[in-house]
Amino acid sequence: MNIEIINTGSELMLGLVLNTHQQWLCRQLADAGYDVTRQTAIPDAGPAIQQTVREALGRADFIIVTGGLGPTSDDLTRDLIAGLLGKPLHPDPAILARLENFFAQRHRPMPANTHVQAQIPEGALVLPNPHGTAPGLAMEVRPNPFRADGKTSWLVMLPGPPRELHPMFTDHVLPLLRQKFPLEAPFVFCTLRTTGLGESVVEEKIAGPLKPLTEAGLELGYCAHYGEVDVRLIARGENARKTMAAGEVIVRELLGNHIFGTQDDQLNAAVIRLLTERKETLVVAESCTGGYVANRLTDVPGASAVFLGGLVTYSNEAKQNLLGVHPETLASHGAVSEATAREMAEGARARLGADHAIAITGIAGPTGGTEAKPVGTVFIALATAGHTFVLNPVNRFDRPTFKQVTCQQALELLRRTLLKR
C-alpha cells in the first residue's frame, strides 16, 4: 500500500523552519509497520495544494496533509480540499460550542475568524483537538475520481502545531489506518542502540551470524549517528515474534555491553539509570565542553537524585579556585593536559563529595591549537574511589559536534565503569 505525506507551509519553502513533521510521522508509521512512499512540501498556495493533493490521490491509499487548518488568511487546506473533492462545507455546532468554550475558559474574546475552523466538508470525520482550536479531518474519497482504478483513498488533514498533531495522530489517525488498512502479516521491530563501535565494525560482527535469519526474511538495517550506531531489526509474518527473539539474542550476545538501550533510549538516561540503581552520585567539571555534559545529564527527569552539580571552569583561575588544580600543574603541563584533567576530576569529586567525577579539558577550536596539541585534543578524566582514569581522544569537528562527541565519550567511559563494578 502507498502512504504519502504532504506538508503545507510557505515557511518550509523559505527555509525558516525545519520540517520535523516528516521525521516524526515517518517514524511513527515505520514503527507501526507501514512504509511512507513519498513526502512532499509545498507553499500555502491554492494551485500548489490542489495539484499536489490531486496527484497523491492518483497514487496513494492513505494521504496525510499537515498545516493550513487554522483561522488566518493563509490557512487554505480545508477549503481547497473540499473544493477539489466537490464537497460543500457545513458548520458543525458541536465544534463551534467547543471553540466558544475554549476562549471563555481562557477569559479571551473569540476572534471573528475562529468560526471557519468549525466548517466541516460533507461526510468528513472530525478528529478532536484537545490541545488547540482546529480539529483534524478524515475523508474517505470513494469512488476516487483521480485514480485510474477508482480505488478508495483516505485523506487526513492535521493541524500544524506539533503538540496538536502528535496526540491527534496517535489517538485517531493510527487507529483509523489500522482499521481501514490492516497489516497483511504480523509485524515486529526492534532498535538496539550501541555506542563505542563504528558502523562497519557492527556490521562485521553481526551480519554473518544473522545470515540464516535474514535469508529467512528478517530485515536488518543500520543507522549511524556521531558515536552511536543503531541496529534495526524488522520481522514480518506468522513467526515474526520468534524470528525477532532469535535475532535479538544473537545481536545482544555479539555486541554485549556496547548496547546501551533499545528504541528511543538515550545514553544520558542510561547513565542516570545506572547511577540511580546503584545509589551513586556524580559531578562534572567541564572546560572545553562548556556545560554541555551537565546540560545533557539534566535533560533527564529525575537527574537531581544522582547528579550533584557541575562546574564550568573555562579560566585557569576557575580551575584553581573551584577545583583546586595546582598552579604548578597548569604552569608545567598546561590547562589541556592529562595532569590537569586528573586534578580537575579529583578536585571536583572531593569538593562536592560525589562517588564519581568526570572532568573534561581540551581545545574545541576553531582556534587555539598548537603543533603538539592540535584543535580537537581532549583529555577526559573519570575519578572514582581510589582510581582516576584518563582518555585522550582527538575530536576534530566543528564546535557543536566536538561538544557532542566528547560528551558521548565521557558518558560511555562512566557507563562502562559502572557496568564493571
Add this chain to the structure above:
Amino acid sequence: MNIEIINTGSELMLGLVLNTHQQWLCRQLADAGYDVTRQTAIPDAGPAIQQTVREALGRADFIIVTGGLGPTSDDLTRDLIAGLLGKPLHPDPAILARLENFFAQRHRPMPANTHVQAQIPEGALVLPNPHGTAPGLAMEVRPNPFRADGKTSWLVMLPGPPRELHPMFTDHVLPLLRQKFPLEAPFVFCTLRTTGLGESVVEEKIAGPLKPLTEAGLELGYCAHYGEVDVRLIARGENARKTMAAGEVIVRELLGNHIFGTQDDQLNAAVIRLLTERKETLVVAESCTGGYVANRLTDVPGASAVFLGGLVTYSNEAKQNLLGVHPETLASHGAVSEATAREMAEGARARLGADHAIAITGIAGPTGGTEAKPVGTVFIALATAGHTFVLNPVNRFDRPTFKQVTCQQALELLRRTLLKR
C-alpha cells in the same frame, strides 16, 4: 520560474534522520531571491527516483536532487537519472585520479566499488567535491522530452553528506543558477531578529507605519521562535536598495533595542559581543537549567575571553558550598525563591570575581511543583556592581523548551542591562 528539490534516502522515509537539506537549501535559495516551489522526499528505489525526477522535469526549470551518489549498493541516483535521460556513462580519468589520490593521502586502500563515482553521464558538468569522494553533477536537459513546451530544464545532483553538499551548492550550484536563470529584477532581503515582544505586538508596531512601503511592493514577513520574532523584509526591482533602507529605518526606530541582530545572529553571540566590547566578564550559576546557559554561551567561539565559568548547583549542598547561599535562606524561603536566586548570583559573582553573574533557580518539571510554586516557576537573578535584579517568570513547557525559554530570558536580561550602561 520553478525550482524543485528532490531528497532521496530510505532513512528519511523511515524517520531515522531529519531532512536538514530541505531547510538549508530552501533558505539559501530564498536568500538569493529564488523561490522553491516543491520539495519531495522518496526512498532509494529505482521506480520512485525515476518517476519523481520525470514528474519534476515536466514542471520545473531547475531541479536539485540530493543523495545516492556514493559507492554502495543503495546509491542509485546517478545511474537511474542517466538511464531516464538516455545518456551513457563514461569513466572520467581526472576524477579517477582524484579518487586514487584521496585514498593514497589517507594511507587507506581504495575499495573496489569506489570507481563508480568516476562514471559521468555524457554531457554532464562535473562539480568538484573537495570534502569527499563523490563529485556532483549538473545536466542541461535540452530539449526536455518530459515538458509539454519542450523548454530546457537543469538537473543538479549533489552528494548527501552536509559538509560535502553545502560548499558544493555555494561554490558551484548557486553560480550556475544565477548564470542560467538570472533574477529578472534586483533583489535584497533583510532579517531583523527581535526578542522580548510577541509576534502580534511586533506586527501591531510596524505593519501600519510600513504600509506605504508594503503597498509599493516591500514584502514583509514574520517568523516566531520561542522568545524571538524575526522580521523579514524583501525588496525587488530597481529601487530595491532604497526601499529596503527606508523599511529598515522604520523597523529599527519602532523596535529599538528589541532588535538584537540581523540575518543569522544569535542572542548568545550578541551577549558575548557586548561583553567583549565592554571588556566585562560573566559567570553563571544554574540550578534548573542544568548547564544549558553555560553551554549556549560557550557555543560562541571566543567566549572564553569574557565567560569565566559556570556552576551547576542542583543540590542544596552545592548551593551552600560553591555559592555561599545561607542554609537559613534555603530553610526559610526554599531553593526556588527570590532570596536564593539573589544569593546564588551574588555568591557566584564574588567567588569568581566577575563583573556580572546570572543565577537561575526554578522547577523544570515534569514533577516537583506545588500549589504556591507550580511547575515552570523560575527566579532569574542578575548581579552587577552594587545591584541585583530578579525576574520571576512562569515557564510552563516541556523540559527542553523550559531550559531554552529560561535561558533566552536570562540572556535578554543581561543584554538589556549591558545596553543601559
